[in-house]
Amino acid sequence: MCCSRQGETSERRLKSCGSATRPFCTKSRSAAWTGEGAISGQEAPMPRQNALREEEIRMEMERDRILIADGxxxxxxxxRDAVGRLGYQAFCADTGDKAVQLAKTLKPAVVLxxxxxxxxxxxxxxxxxxxxxxxxxVVMMSGNSLARAVVTSLKLGAMDFLHKPFDQxxxxxxxxxQMDRRVLQGEARALRERIQRKEEFRRLFQNSEKMKQVQAxxxxxxxTDITVLIQGESGTGKELVAKAICSLSVRRDQPFLKVNCAALPEPLLESExxxxEKGAFTGADSRKPGKFEQADGGTIFLDEIxxxxxPLQAKLLQVLQDKQFCHLGGKEDIQVDVRVIAATNQDLGKAVAEGRFREDLFYRLNVVNIRVPPLRxxxxxxxxxxEYFLSRYAQEFKRKVPRLSQGLLELFQRYDWPGNVRELENIIKKVVILGSDAPVLQELKNKCGRQDQSGPQPAPEGQRPNSSEGLDLKAYIREAIRRAxxxxxxxxLQRxxxxxxxxxELLQISYKALLYKIKETGLGA
Structure with a gap:
Protein backbone atom coordinates (compact mmCIF):
# COMPACT_ATOMS: atom_id res chain seq x y z
CA MET A 1 0.00 0.00 0.00
CA CYS A 2 0.76 3.62 0.49
CA CYS A 3 3.52 3.32 3.04
CA SER A 4 5.67 0.85 1.13
CA ARG A 5 8.84 2.35 -0.30
CA GLN A 6 8.36 0.48 -3.57
CA GLY A 7 6.68 3.00 -5.88
CA GLU A 8 4.84 0.59 -8.22
CA THR A 9 3.65 -1.65 -5.41
CA SER A 10 2.37 1.33 -3.44
CA GLU A 11 0.59 2.77 -6.44
CA ARG A 12 -1.08 -0.56 -7.28
CA ARG A 13 -2.24 -0.99 -3.69
CA LEU A 14 -3.58 2.52 -3.56
CA LYS A 15 -5.62 1.85 -6.69
CA SER A 16 -6.80 -1.53 -5.47
CA CYS A 17 -7.98 -0.01 -2.19
CA GLY A 18 -9.92 2.78 -3.84
CA SER A 19 -13.21 1.02 -3.05
CA ALA A 20 -12.33 0.56 0.60
CA THR A 21 -13.57 3.95 1.67
CA ARG A 22 -15.90 4.27 4.65
CA PRO A 23 -19.29 6.02 4.80
CA PHE A 24 -17.81 9.03 6.56
CA CYS A 25 -15.56 9.79 3.58
CA THR A 26 -17.88 12.02 1.60
CA LYS A 27 -15.84 15.06 0.59
CA SER A 28 -13.34 15.01 -2.23
CA ARG A 29 -10.43 17.41 -1.74
CA SER A 30 -7.47 18.37 -3.89
CA ALA A 31 -3.98 19.12 -2.57
CA ALA A 32 -1.13 21.24 -3.88
CA TRP A 33 2.42 22.10 -2.88
CA THR A 34 2.54 25.36 -0.94
CA GLY A 35 6.22 25.49 -0.13
CA GLU A 36 9.28 23.42 0.66
CA GLY A 37 8.30 20.23 2.41
CA ALA A 38 4.63 21.20 2.88
CA ILE A 39 1.48 20.17 1.06
CA SER A 40 -1.78 21.98 1.67
CA GLY A 41 -5.34 20.86 0.99
CA GLN A 42 -7.41 23.35 -1.00
CA GLU A 43 -11.18 23.60 -1.12
CA ALA A 44 -12.91 23.47 -4.48
CA PRO A 45 -15.03 26.61 -5.07
CA MET A 46 -18.44 26.24 -3.49
CA PRO A 47 -21.59 28.23 -4.29
CA ARG A 48 -22.86 30.40 -1.44
CA GLN A 49 -25.98 29.09 0.25
CA ASN A 50 -27.88 30.74 3.07
CA ALA A 51 -28.22 27.37 4.80
CA LEU A 52 -24.43 26.84 4.85
CA ARG A 53 -22.76 29.82 6.45
CA GLU A 54 -19.09 30.60 6.07
CA GLU A 55 -18.49 29.96 9.75
CA GLU A 56 -19.94 26.47 9.37
CA ILE A 57 -17.69 25.84 6.36
CA ARG A 58 -14.65 26.91 8.40
CA MET A 59 -15.58 24.57 11.25
CA GLU A 60 -16.27 21.73 8.82
CA MET A 61 -12.90 22.22 7.15
CA GLU A 62 -11.14 22.20 10.51
CA ARG A 63 -12.78 18.90 11.44
CA ASP A 64 -11.58 17.33 8.17
CA ARG A 65 -7.95 18.45 8.31
CA ILE A 66 -5.31 15.75 8.63
CA LEU A 67 -1.64 16.58 9.08
CA ILE A 68 0.93 14.06 7.84
CA ALA A 69 4.53 14.31 9.05
CA ASP A 70 7.16 12.00 7.53
CA GLY A 71 10.75 12.51 6.41
CA ARG A 80 -1.51 12.60 0.84
CA ASP A 81 -3.27 10.81 -2.01
CA ALA A 82 -4.53 8.09 0.30
CA VAL A 83 -5.96 10.60 2.76
CA GLY A 84 -7.48 12.55 -0.13
CA ARG A 85 -9.18 9.38 -1.39
CA LEU A 86 -10.77 9.03 2.05
CA GLY A 87 -12.28 12.49 1.66
CA TYR A 88 -10.08 14.59 3.91
CA GLN A 89 -7.78 17.58 3.44
CA ALA A 90 -4.11 16.61 3.58
CA PHE A 91 -1.45 18.93 5.02
CA CYS A 92 2.09 17.54 5.01
CA ALA A 93 5.43 18.34 6.62
CA ASP A 94 8.80 16.62 6.22
CA THR A 95 10.36 17.83 9.51
CA GLY A 96 9.27 18.03 13.13
CA ASP A 97 9.53 21.83 13.24
CA LYS A 98 7.25 22.22 10.22
CA ALA A 99 4.78 19.73 11.71
CA VAL A 100 4.59 21.70 14.97
CA GLN A 101 4.06 24.97 13.10
CA LEU A 102 1.31 23.54 10.88
CA ALA A 103 -0.41 21.90 13.87
CA LYS A 104 -0.38 25.21 15.74
CA THR A 105 -1.85 27.07 12.75
CA LEU A 106 -4.32 24.51 11.38
CA LYS A 107 -5.49 22.69 14.54
CA PRO A 108 -5.99 19.46 12.52
CA ALA A 109 -8.40 16.77 13.59
CA VAL A 110 -5.78 14.01 13.24
CA VAL A 111 -1.97 14.03 12.95
CA LEU A 112 -0.18 11.08 11.34
CA VAL A 138 -2.00 12.02 17.11
CA VAL A 139 -1.36 8.64 15.50
CA MET A 140 2.30 7.57 15.50
CA MET A 141 3.78 5.67 12.53
CA SER A 142 6.94 3.56 12.40
CA GLY A 143 8.50 0.68 10.53
CA ASN A 144 10.17 -0.51 13.76
CA SER A 145 7.78 -2.33 16.07
CA LEU A 146 9.58 -1.41 19.28
CA ALA A 147 7.33 -1.99 22.29
CA ARG A 148 9.15 0.73 24.26
CA ALA A 149 8.52 3.33 21.55
CA VAL A 150 4.83 2.40 21.38
CA VAL A 151 4.38 2.65 25.16
CA THR A 152 6.31 5.92 25.39
CA SER A 153 4.31 7.58 22.60
CA LEU A 154 1.00 6.53 24.18
CA LYS A 155 2.14 7.89 27.53
CA LEU A 156 3.02 11.20 25.86
CA GLY A 157 -0.49 11.58 24.44
CA ALA A 158 -0.62 9.61 21.17
CA MET A 159 -4.00 7.96 20.57
CA ASP A 160 -2.83 5.06 18.35
CA PHE A 161 0.17 3.50 16.60
CA LEU A 162 0.39 2.38 12.95
CA HIS A 163 3.08 -0.14 12.02
CA LYS A 164 4.50 0.26 8.51
CA PRO A 165 3.73 -1.04 6.00
CA PHE A 166 -0.06 -0.69 6.28
CA ASP A 167 -2.77 -0.73 3.62
CA GLN A 168 -5.50 1.81 2.94
CA GLN A 178 -10.08 8.87 15.74
CA MET A 179 -12.88 10.80 14.03
CA ASP A 180 -15.44 8.74 15.94
CA ARG A 181 -13.60 9.61 19.15
CA ARG A 182 -13.76 13.28 18.27
CA VAL A 183 -17.50 13.03 17.67
CA LEU A 184 -18.00 11.32 21.03
CA GLN A 185 -15.75 13.88 22.71
CA GLY A 186 -17.75 16.69 21.12
CA GLU A 187 -21.02 15.14 22.26
CA ALA A 188 -19.66 14.74 25.79
CA ARG A 189 -18.49 18.37 25.78
CA ALA A 190 -21.90 19.51 24.53
CA LEU A 191 -23.59 17.46 27.27
CA ARG A 192 -21.35 19.01 29.93
CA GLU A 193 -22.14 22.47 28.57
CA ARG A 194 -25.89 21.72 28.66
CA ILE A 195 -25.61 20.52 32.25
CA GLN A 196 -23.59 23.62 33.13
CA ARG A 197 -26.17 25.88 31.48
CA LYS A 198 -28.97 24.14 33.36
CA GLU A 199 -27.08 24.69 36.60
CA GLU A 200 -26.55 28.35 35.71
CA PHE A 201 -30.24 28.78 34.92
CA ARG A 202 -31.23 27.00 38.14
CA ARG A 203 -28.98 29.38 40.09
CA LEU A 204 -30.36 32.33 38.17
CA PHE A 205 -34.05 31.59 38.55
CA GLN A 206 -34.71 29.27 41.49
CA ASN A 207 -33.47 31.21 44.51
CA SER A 208 -35.82 34.19 44.72
CA GLU A 209 -39.46 34.91 43.98
CA LYS A 210 -38.64 37.83 41.67
CA MET A 211 -36.41 35.69 39.48
CA LYS A 212 -39.03 32.93 39.40
CA GLN A 213 -41.37 35.51 37.89
CA VAL A 214 -38.71 36.27 35.26
CA GLN A 215 -38.41 32.54 34.56
CA ALA A 216 -42.16 32.27 33.98
CA THR A 224 -41.73 31.80 19.75
CA ASP A 225 -39.82 34.06 17.37
CA ILE A 226 -40.88 37.40 18.85
CA THR A 227 -38.22 39.93 19.77
CA VAL A 228 -37.50 40.39 23.47
CA LEU A 229 -36.12 43.44 25.28
CA ILE A 230 -34.30 42.67 28.54
CA GLN A 231 -33.80 45.61 30.90
CA GLY A 232 -31.78 45.78 34.09
CA GLU A 233 -28.75 47.33 35.74
CA SER A 234 -25.23 46.30 34.76
CA GLY A 235 -24.17 43.00 36.25
CA THR A 236 -27.66 41.61 36.93
CA GLY A 237 -27.44 38.68 34.47
CA LYS A 238 -29.22 39.95 31.35
CA GLU A 239 -27.05 37.83 29.05
CA LEU A 240 -27.85 34.68 31.06
CA VAL A 241 -31.56 35.45 30.64
CA ALA A 242 -31.02 35.80 26.87
CA LYS A 243 -29.18 32.45 26.78
CA ALA A 244 -31.99 30.85 28.78
CA ILE A 245 -34.52 32.04 26.18
CA CYS A 246 -32.36 30.61 23.39
CA SER A 247 -31.78 27.26 25.15
CA LEU A 248 -35.54 26.70 25.52
CA SER A 249 -36.35 27.68 21.92
CA VAL A 250 -36.45 25.66 18.70
CA ARG A 251 -33.24 27.50 17.73
CA ARG A 252 -31.29 26.00 20.65
CA ASP A 253 -28.93 24.05 18.36
CA GLN A 254 -28.31 27.01 16.04
CA PRO A 255 -25.79 29.86 16.58
CA PHE A 256 -26.18 32.25 19.51
CA LEU A 257 -24.06 35.32 18.76
CA LYS A 258 -23.55 38.37 20.96
CA VAL A 259 -22.86 41.91 19.77
CA ASN A 260 -21.93 44.57 22.32
CA CYS A 261 -23.23 47.79 20.78
CA ALA A 262 -21.22 49.96 23.20
CA ALA A 263 -17.86 48.28 22.58
CA LEU A 264 -17.22 49.52 19.02
CA PRO A 265 -17.48 52.89 17.26
CA GLU A 266 -20.27 53.23 14.69
CA PRO A 267 -18.34 52.28 11.49
CA LEU A 268 -16.80 49.18 13.07
CA LEU A 269 -20.10 48.17 14.66
CA GLU A 270 -21.86 48.38 11.29
CA SER A 271 -19.28 46.17 9.58
CA GLU A 272 -19.34 43.76 12.53
CA GLU A 277 -17.71 43.47 0.48
CA LYS A 278 -14.15 43.49 -0.77
CA GLY A 279 -13.04 47.09 -1.37
CA ALA A 280 -15.87 48.61 0.71
CA PHE A 281 -13.29 50.67 2.62
CA THR A 282 -9.55 50.90 3.12
CA GLY A 283 -8.31 47.58 4.44
CA ALA A 284 -11.32 45.57 3.23
CA ASP A 285 -9.19 43.06 1.32
CA SER A 286 -11.83 40.35 1.20
CA ARG A 287 -15.53 39.82 1.70
CA LYS A 288 -16.57 39.32 5.33
CA PRO A 289 -19.96 38.12 6.58
CA GLY A 290 -21.49 40.01 9.50
CA LYS A 291 -22.97 38.65 12.71
CA PHE A 292 -26.49 38.61 11.29
CA GLU A 293 -25.31 36.44 8.40
CA GLN A 294 -23.40 34.11 10.72
CA ALA A 295 -26.43 33.82 13.04
CA ASP A 296 -28.79 32.85 10.20
CA GLY A 297 -31.23 30.31 11.61
CA GLY A 298 -30.23 31.16 15.17
CA THR A 299 -30.33 34.02 17.68
CA ILE A 300 -28.46 37.30 17.92
CA PHE A 301 -28.11 39.09 21.27
CA LEU A 302 -27.68 42.87 20.98
CA ASP A 303 -26.28 44.06 24.31
CA GLU A 304 -26.27 47.75 25.25
CA ILE A 305 -28.74 48.48 22.43
CA PRO A 311 -28.05 55.42 11.32
CA LEU A 312 -27.50 51.86 12.57
CA GLN A 313 -30.87 51.90 14.31
CA ALA A 314 -32.49 52.47 10.90
CA LYS A 315 -30.60 49.53 9.39
CA LEU A 316 -31.54 47.29 12.31
CA LEU A 317 -35.19 48.31 11.87
CA GLN A 318 -35.02 47.11 8.26
CA VAL A 319 -33.73 43.71 9.39
CA LEU A 320 -36.55 43.37 11.92
CA GLN A 321 -39.19 44.42 9.39
CA ASP A 322 -38.00 42.74 6.20
CA LYS A 323 -35.47 40.15 7.44
CA GLN A 324 -32.93 41.45 4.96
CA PHE A 325 -29.98 43.84 4.80
CA CYS A 326 -27.09 44.81 2.55
CA HIS A 327 -23.34 44.49 3.14
CA LEU A 328 -21.24 47.62 3.39
CA GLY A 329 -20.23 48.27 -0.21
CA GLY A 330 -22.74 45.70 -1.43
CA LYS A 331 -25.62 46.04 -3.90
CA GLU A 332 -27.67 42.91 -3.23
CA ASP A 333 -29.98 42.32 -0.29
CA ILE A 334 -29.22 39.30 1.90
CA GLN A 335 -32.12 37.38 3.41
CA VAL A 336 -31.71 36.08 6.97
CA ASP A 337 -33.82 34.26 9.51
CA VAL A 338 -32.61 35.48 12.90
CA ARG A 339 -34.31 35.97 16.23
CA VAL A 340 -33.30 39.22 17.94
CA ILE A 341 -32.95 39.61 21.70
CA ALA A 342 -31.82 43.04 22.91
CA ALA A 343 -30.68 44.25 26.32
CA THR A 344 -30.06 47.62 27.92
CA ASN A 345 -29.32 49.15 31.29
CA GLN A 346 -31.03 52.38 30.23
CA ASP A 347 -34.63 53.58 30.18
CA LEU A 348 -35.35 53.28 26.45
CA GLY A 349 -38.70 55.02 26.84
CA LYS A 350 -36.88 58.07 28.18
CA ALA A 351 -34.30 57.80 25.38
CA VAL A 352 -37.16 57.86 22.86
CA ALA A 353 -38.65 60.95 24.53
CA GLU A 354 -35.25 62.67 24.39
CA GLY A 355 -34.80 61.80 20.70
CA ARG A 356 -31.82 59.51 21.27
CA PHE A 357 -33.60 56.33 20.19
CA ARG A 358 -36.01 55.68 17.33
CA GLU A 359 -39.58 55.24 18.48
CA ASP A 360 -40.44 52.76 15.71
CA LEU A 361 -37.40 50.62 16.58
CA PHE A 362 -38.33 50.76 20.27
CA TYR A 363 -41.77 49.31 19.57
CA ARG A 364 -40.26 46.65 17.30
CA LEU A 365 -37.88 45.55 20.05
CA ASN A 366 -40.25 45.96 22.98
CA VAL A 367 -42.72 43.23 21.99
CA VAL A 368 -42.00 41.47 25.29
CA ASN A 369 -40.16 43.30 28.05
CA ILE A 370 -38.31 41.42 30.78
CA ARG A 371 -36.92 43.36 33.74
CA VAL A 372 -34.09 41.67 35.63
CA PRO A 373 -34.18 42.96 39.23
CA PRO A 374 -30.94 44.22 40.85
CA LEU A 375 -29.24 42.10 43.51
CA ARG A 376 -30.33 44.45 46.30
CA GLU A 387 -21.11 29.27 47.59
CA TYR A 388 -21.03 28.88 43.80
CA PHE A 389 -18.35 31.54 43.21
CA LEU A 390 -16.18 30.18 46.05
CA SER A 391 -16.26 26.68 44.56
CA ARG A 392 -15.76 27.88 40.98
CA TYR A 393 -12.76 30.13 41.59
CA ALA A 394 -11.12 27.81 44.11
CA GLN A 395 -11.13 25.19 41.37
CA GLU A 396 -10.01 27.64 38.66
CA PHE A 397 -7.12 29.09 40.70
CA LYS A 398 -6.30 25.75 42.38
CA ARG A 399 -6.78 27.16 45.87
CA LYS A 400 -8.52 25.89 48.98
CA VAL A 401 -12.05 27.16 49.51
CA PRO A 402 -11.64 29.92 52.12
CA ARG A 403 -14.02 30.13 55.05
CA LEU A 404 -15.90 33.43 55.20
CA SER A 405 -16.40 35.13 58.54
CA GLN A 406 -19.88 35.76 59.90
CA GLY A 407 -19.13 39.49 59.84
CA LEU A 408 -18.53 39.43 56.07
CA LEU A 409 -21.68 37.41 55.44
CA GLU A 410 -23.68 39.99 57.42
CA LEU A 411 -22.13 42.81 55.40
CA PHE A 412 -23.14 41.00 52.21
CA GLN A 413 -26.77 41.34 53.32
CA ARG A 414 -26.34 44.96 54.43
CA TYR A 415 -24.57 46.23 51.30
CA ASP A 416 -26.67 47.55 48.36
CA TRP A 417 -24.49 46.06 45.57
CA PRO A 418 -24.49 48.83 42.93
CA GLY A 419 -22.44 46.49 40.71
CA ASN A 420 -24.90 43.64 41.33
CA VAL A 421 -23.89 39.99 40.80
CA ARG A 422 -20.74 40.98 38.91
CA GLU A 423 -19.51 42.99 41.90
CA LEU A 424 -20.19 40.07 44.26
CA GLU A 425 -18.35 37.73 41.89
CA ASN A 426 -15.29 39.99 41.83
CA ILE A 427 -15.22 40.23 45.62
CA ILE A 428 -15.37 36.44 46.02
CA LYS A 429 -12.66 36.06 43.38
CA LYS A 430 -10.46 38.42 45.41
CA VAL A 431 -11.09 36.43 48.61
CA VAL A 432 -10.11 33.17 46.89
CA ILE A 433 -6.92 34.63 45.41
CA LEU A 434 -5.81 36.27 48.68
CA GLY A 435 -6.83 33.26 50.76
CA SER A 436 -8.40 35.52 53.39
CA ASP A 437 -11.48 37.70 53.70
CA ALA A 438 -9.79 40.29 55.97
CA PRO A 439 -8.95 42.87 53.24
CA VAL A 440 -12.40 42.48 51.66
CA LEU A 441 -14.08 42.73 55.07
CA GLN A 442 -12.50 46.11 55.75
CA GLU A 443 -13.20 47.31 52.22
CA LEU A 444 -16.86 46.35 52.47
CA LYS A 445 -17.16 47.95 55.93
CA ASN A 446 -15.98 51.22 54.41
CA LYS A 447 -18.42 50.91 51.52
CA CYS A 448 -21.33 50.15 53.83
CA GLY A 449 -20.35 53.08 56.04
CA ARG A 450 -20.31 55.47 53.10
CA GLN A 451 -23.55 53.98 51.82
CA ASP A 452 -25.30 54.68 55.15
CA GLN A 453 -24.21 58.29 55.25
CA SER A 454 -26.87 60.74 54.19
CA GLY A 455 -24.51 63.70 54.08
CA PRO A 456 -21.08 64.99 55.11
CA GLN A 457 -19.91 63.48 58.41
CA PRO A 458 -16.88 64.14 60.61
CA ALA A 459 -13.74 62.44 59.45
CA PRO A 460 -12.93 59.03 60.94
CA GLU A 461 -10.85 58.99 64.10
CA GLY A 462 -7.61 58.24 62.30
CA GLN A 463 -8.15 61.14 59.88
CA ARG A 464 -9.07 63.84 62.40
CA PRO A 465 -6.54 66.56 63.10
CA ASN A 466 -4.63 66.14 66.33
CA SER A 467 -6.20 68.41 68.96
CA SER A 468 -2.79 69.16 70.41
CA GLU A 469 -1.85 70.68 67.07
CA GLY A 470 -5.01 72.82 66.95
CA LEU A 471 -8.17 72.44 64.85
CA ASP A 472 -7.54 72.49 61.11
CA LEU A 473 -10.78 73.95 59.69
CA LYS A 474 -9.56 73.62 56.10
CA ALA A 475 -8.99 69.88 56.58
CA TYR A 476 -12.54 69.44 57.86
CA ILE A 477 -13.91 71.40 54.90
CA ARG A 478 -11.89 69.36 52.41
CA GLU A 479 -13.13 66.14 53.98
CA ALA A 480 -16.73 67.34 53.96
CA ILE A 481 -16.47 68.30 50.28
CA ARG A 482 -14.93 64.94 49.40
CA ARG A 483 -17.73 63.05 51.15
CA ALA A 484 -20.40 65.21 49.55
CA LEU A 493 -23.91 56.35 38.93
CA GLN A 494 -26.65 54.22 40.44
CA ARG A 495 -29.31 56.22 38.59
CA GLU A 505 -23.09 64.38 31.22
CA LEU A 506 -25.53 64.65 34.14
CA LEU A 507 -22.78 65.89 36.47
CA GLN A 508 -21.61 68.33 33.76
CA ILE A 509 -17.98 67.26 34.03
CA SER A 510 -15.67 65.55 31.54
CA TYR A 511 -15.49 61.78 31.30
CA LYS A 512 -11.84 61.80 32.44
CA ALA A 513 -12.72 64.00 35.42
CA LEU A 514 -15.42 61.55 36.44
CA LEU A 515 -13.02 58.59 36.24
CA TYR A 516 -10.55 60.52 38.42
CA LYS A 517 -13.28 61.34 40.98
CA ILE A 518 -14.44 57.71 41.06
CA LYS A 519 -10.89 56.61 41.85
CA GLU A 520 -10.26 59.46 44.31
CA THR A 521 -13.42 58.77 46.33
CA GLY A 522 -12.96 55.00 46.35
CA LEU A 523 -16.15 54.24 44.41
CA GLY A 524 -14.31 52.05 41.92
CA ALA A 525 -12.70 49.88 44.59
Missing part, protein backbone atom coordinates in the same frame (compact mmCIF):
# COMPACT_ATOMS: atom_id res chain seq x y z
CA UNK A 72 10.27 10.62 3.14
CA UNK A 73 8.78 13.09 0.63
CA UNK A 74 7.72 10.41 -1.84
CA UNK A 75 5.91 8.65 1.00
CA UNK A 76 4.24 11.95 1.90
CA UNK A 77 2.79 12.13 -1.60
CA UNK A 78 1.40 8.60 -1.35
CA UNK A 79 -0.10 9.32 2.09
CA UNK A 113 3.32 11.42 12.81
CA UNK A 114 6.35 9.34 11.89
CA UNK A 115 8.51 8.28 14.83
CA UNK A 116 11.80 8.79 12.97
CA UNK A 117 11.59 12.35 11.64
CA UNK A 118 14.81 14.11 10.62
CA UNK A 119 16.06 16.69 13.13
CA UNK A 120 13.47 16.85 15.90
CA UNK A 121 12.33 13.25 16.37
CA UNK A 122 8.74 12.03 16.50
CA UNK A 123 8.46 11.85 20.30
CA UNK A 124 9.72 15.40 20.81
CA UNK A 125 7.43 16.61 18.00
CA UNK A 126 4.52 14.76 19.64
CA UNK A 127 5.05 16.60 22.94
CA UNK A 128 5.12 20.00 21.24
CA UNK A 129 2.01 19.24 19.16
CA UNK A 130 0.10 18.22 22.29
CA UNK A 131 1.07 21.57 23.83
CA UNK A 132 0.14 23.72 20.83
CA UNK A 133 -2.85 21.72 19.51
CA UNK A 134 -4.15 19.69 22.48
CA UNK A 135 -7.42 18.76 20.72
CA UNK A 136 -5.64 17.13 17.77
CA UNK A 137 -5.52 13.32 17.87
CA UNK A 169 -8.15 -0.19 4.80
CA UNK A 170 -6.04 -0.06 7.96
CA UNK A 171 -5.38 3.65 7.42
CA UNK A 172 -9.10 4.30 6.87
CA UNK A 173 -10.03 2.32 9.98
CA UNK A 174 -7.48 4.15 12.14
CA UNK A 175 -8.50 7.62 10.96
CA UNK A 176 -12.17 6.69 11.23
CA UNK A 177 -11.67 5.54 14.81
CA UNK A 217 -41.98 34.96 31.27
CA UNK A 218 -38.87 33.33 29.73
CA UNK A 219 -40.66 30.00 29.42
CA UNK A 220 -43.70 31.64 27.82
CA UNK A 221 -41.77 33.50 25.12
CA UNK A 222 -38.88 31.07 24.48
CA UNK A 223 -40.59 28.88 21.90
CA UNK A 273 -23.13 43.40 12.42
CA UNK A 274 -23.80 43.52 8.69
CA UNK A 275 -20.49 42.55 7.05
CA UNK A 276 -18.82 44.12 4.04
CA UNK A 306 -29.27 52.02 23.75
CA UNK A 307 -25.72 52.91 22.66
CA UNK A 308 -26.42 52.20 18.97
CA UNK A 309 -26.12 55.26 16.71
CA UNK A 310 -29.27 56.45 14.82
CA UNK A 377 -33.93 43.40 45.56
CA UNK A 378 -33.15 39.68 45.80
CA UNK A 379 -30.58 39.37 48.57
CA UNK A 380 -31.87 35.92 49.46
CA UNK A 381 -29.80 34.70 46.49
CA UNK A 382 -26.51 35.92 47.95
CA UNK A 383 -25.65 32.77 50.02
CA UNK A 384 -26.16 30.51 46.98
CA UNK A 385 -24.12 32.81 44.72
CA UNK A 386 -21.33 33.05 47.30
CA UNK A 485 -18.87 64.65 46.11
CA UNK A 486 -18.77 60.93 46.71
CA UNK A 487 -22.42 60.83 47.73
CA UNK A 488 -23.58 62.79 44.68
CA UNK A 489 -21.43 60.76 42.24
CA UNK A 490 -22.59 57.50 43.80
CA UNK A 491 -26.26 58.45 43.42
CA UNK A 492 -25.82 59.53 39.79
CA UNK A 496 -27.51 55.64 35.28
CA UNK A 497 -26.75 51.98 36.10
CA UNK A 498 -23.04 52.85 36.17
CA UNK A 499 -23.03 54.27 32.66
CA UNK A 500 -20.05 56.59 33.23
CA UNK A 501 -20.54 58.52 30.00
CA UNK A 502 -24.13 59.38 30.90
CA UNK A 503 -23.16 60.12 34.50
CA UNK A 504 -20.49 62.57 33.36
Missing amino acids: DKSLLLYL LDLNLPGKDGLETLQEIKRTAPDSY EELAATIGK VVEQVAD MFGY SEMAP ERKEEIPVLV EREVISRV TCWNRKKAA
